[in-house]
Amino acid sequence: MGPMPTAKRPDSPGSPFGTLDFQLVLLRRMADHHQDLVEEARHALGASIADMREANKRWQAMVRSPGTRSAASRYRSVLGRPESTAHRTIGDLECEAWQWPLPLWPDLRFEVLVGPNGAVWNEWLVRAPGSPGPSLKTLEDLTPWSCTVDEAARAFAPARPLEGTAPNRWRLAFTAPDARGVRREVVAEFAWGLLQRTTVG
Template identity: 60%
Template sequence: MNPTADNDPPTDAGAPTGPGARADLPGPVAFQCVLLRRMADHHPDRVEDALRALGVTRAQMREANRRWQATMHTPRGRGVQPYRALLGAPESRTTRRIGDLTCTVLTWPVPLWPDLRFEVLTDERRGTVWNAWLVRAPGAAAPELRTAPDLAPWCCTVDEVARAFAPARPLEGSAPTRWRLACTAPGPDGTPEKLVAEFTWGLYQRRVD
């Protein structure tokens, strides 16, 4: 399964409804709507604020996500082309060694989160995407994560939580665009707490323990 394909409720899979549902959006705006669609499951108020900042309706968000899911379930949805189609040329292109494998790392800015970048790890020779999520932008200050209460929605990424509360154990997420980490962090009084952190598109959403 493609790591960024997801399933939506029937209301998104069927014909779009509501004012502005069929309006085309600029590619980067449409992609941010795709990111927000899954985050709305846990933080609808935050997503409403983000949609207002983008000048987008909920119907447009759902339609952008419907189109994305349709693309990701076609043969061309297995590679990096869907990301390029919406986001344009990447801001950076580097290589990264992971074990015995070398992958291409592409990143794009995300205006809703200026301190983050959307990162895609791809094997361009085989036309496959290994991973796609939000990461901290180079040079941007990361949040100080010392205790469990420091985990606030949308404040940190998978890598940041894994480093702050090492050792962290990855768990299967509840959807292809979700990740979970099991770790131990000091509670408010300093007593260690076992917790499971859930992320959507690599961005922290909530505790599920």
């Protein structure tokens, strides 16, 4: 994913929840898969394990609070005005795609799909417009944090979506050749839209 820029420490618990805190929330979900990558990213943010736990605690409190603002409004409050907005048609449904840059992943964007009633349909990391995606041809190319859900689905079509193991997790089932050209059954697991690990049958 490229080198991670350093940043100042996240805000204290009493200050507004912002972009740095939100990145720690994403990392908290990814920590179940790759502690080493998360540790590197956390250090790049100048954050401690306690900071990450506190950010996740505050985020969960915002999500679960009775009478809390809508998910769409919450993202605008935390991340600010989207870098870009675009109209999308998905089947017979129409929505708006909002995207924000995140310093940890400069070649990605955090995307939220918002329905006509303001409901959030999806929230995950996608490739930034104009940023070259990875070359995905074999199993060996499917390394942690190397690609997004849609990139893996396109590279190894047809891919079959499976039920995720937790909120903000996705799984895809597909076949892919290994380095010798032998096709294998694969289940790829993603957190917040970013590849975490693969299981090969």
